[in-house]
Amino acid sequence: MTKTQPPSAVLHRDTRSIPKKAIGGKGSYLFLEDGTKFLDSTGGAAVSCLGHGHEKASKAILDQMNQLAYCHTAFFGTDVSEELARFLCDSTGGRMSKLYIISSGSEAVEAALKMARQYYLELPTPQPKRARFIARKPSYHGVTLGALAAGGHVFRREPYEPLLSSNTSFVSPCYAYRDKRDHESDADYVARLAAELDAEFQRVGPETVCAFIAEPVVGAALGAVPAVPGYFKAMKAVCERHGALFILDEVMSGMGRCGTLHAWEQEDVVPDLQTIGKGLGGGYVPVSGLLIGEHIVETMDKGTGVFRHGHTYQGHPMACAAALAVQKVIQEENLLENVRAMGTYLEQRLRSRLERHPYVGDIRGKGLFWGIEFVRDKATKEPFGPDQSVAFHVQETGLRPEYAISLYAAGGCVEGTRGDHVLLAPPYNVTREEIDIIVETTARVLEHVFTKVVKV
Incomplete structure (x- = not known):
């Protein structure tokens, strides 16, 4: 008699099929x-x-596990988290001065949204009305409720719409293949999109907006769509005009994927907050991060000094070791x-x-x-x-x-x-x-x- 395999106890992405192993x-x-x-x-x-x-990544994880697998960041820091943070902040030329280390891209976006909100509460003259975000459609920033609400991905949002915050509104993406008009120059196209963003600030009230969030190269939502030259410079200028923060979600497109360690380097448009993920640890461990601009750090330092957001596994030593090893390999092997x-x-x-x-x-x-x-x-x-x-x-x-x-x-x-x-x-x-x-x-x-x- 042939022995049959028991059904899988894993909740696979499709409950009716089991993927190959x-x-x-x-x-x-x-x-x-x-x-x-x-x-x-x-x-x-x-x-x-x-x-x-990759042997160097595997060895770094094993060495860290043998030294110290876990400690809670409410009580202790580690050398490896400090080294990773210094490495990444230095890679921005010091324009981002702190790194918040977590486990997934969705967590990084959640942290960015919360940090943006808290920043305005920590200012010498707080701005509590700022509780809105402007994003693009279609876009994708993660699966958790806050990140999902900040994304304009219709299919992923649909079943959870009643649960999602309504504090995000959407403008058009920079999608030249479909949206750039015939005989429209890049500069004219950028000007039109900047005017649309400005109009959205005016519609919802500039004093209510925390930040504009976008991917430098749109991944899952549009299929590797880069912006035309000058687009992000113009978007950041609109944000600055209205006192809002500029968030770049580089979870998919960053950490070297587009040819520079940070995608924003190619046009030198520095974000206030930057999410990183996938290429950070190369899949050797779940790891992501939020890079934070110095002016936000200074504001927090002069305020409460406490980011009211935390994770059990933030700054996980093995995650930091893997990410640091991956980044060093990228650097050493050119x-x-x-x-x-x-x-x-x-x-x-x-x-x-x-x-x-x-x-x-x-x-x-x-x-x-x-x-x-x-x-x-x-x-x-x-x-x-x-x-x-x-x-x-x-x-x-x-x-x-x-x-x-x-x-x-x-x-x-x-x-x-x-x-x-x-x-x-x-x-x-x-x-x-x-x-x-x-x-x-x-x-x-x-x-x-x-x-x-x-x-x-």
Whole structure:
């Protein structure tokens, strides 16, 4: 008699299916229980920036575990948290002066929202009316209730709308492929978006707004969409005019993913608060952070001196050790240069192989963070309907053994409900040969999906 496996006790993302098991990993590859060698071309969710099984990261975690696995930050500090914080603050040229270390991107955004609110209460002349935020649609800043309320992701918000705070309003994203008008220059487009943000401040009352929050390169919500030059400088100027803070959510696009350690470095538009995550620890442990501008720190110091927000696992020694090791590897192995070089190569290969594909509408991104948007009609940019689940089919097809590649699917880039795209985010130490495999395999997946699966 064949012994049957008991049902899984794990609440998987889909309760009706059990994913294949990964049993190992090395470099850009994961090894599955069925013997498949799987090319992790998205680093999970743009997380595994050093790939899998990096010895220096693993050793740092083990060494820290053997020295001190945990202590509560209400009672004690650690050398490793101090070293990580100094490393990251120094990496900003001192423009961010403190680091708050937690475990997930959602936690980092929650901390940023609370810090922004408390900042105005700590001013010599408090501004308690400031309790609102302005974000963009579509956008995604996390799954916890505060972060979800600050995001404009229709699908993720929908079931929880009755639970969400109504203190966030939304303006248009900087999404040139769909929203920039014919014959409109970048400068004119930026001016139009800045005017829209300014009008939203005026509508809700400038004195009520804590901050504007945005991703430098929009990840899951739009599919690696970068802003046009000058956009963030203009947005920050609007915030400063109204005395509001400027928050950049770099959980997905930061920590080297776009070719500089901090995405904002490329235009030198320094945020007041900056969230970091995925590439911070490379997936070796759950870790994220909030980098805080010096003027906010000074205000807190002169006020209560206490951030009224805390986590049991904040500043976790093993998380700090892993993050520090990952960041040192990036620095010592000059991986940011590889991100830029391989990012350029990836763009060239994607464009030469897929730009003329009849259902590829746009290829966009920065560094090693790229998105492919699918359309029914290239001329009109008409998206596929949500019932066709194009991006989902692309992702699922990529998981099949004959392709064995990750293609991170998402939708809702058009009005929050339509539109399909996939993300590519290979590790920072990816090779030209691996990029060739990624592009060719992606092309094969698309050929299968659009000839055998999706009715077009």
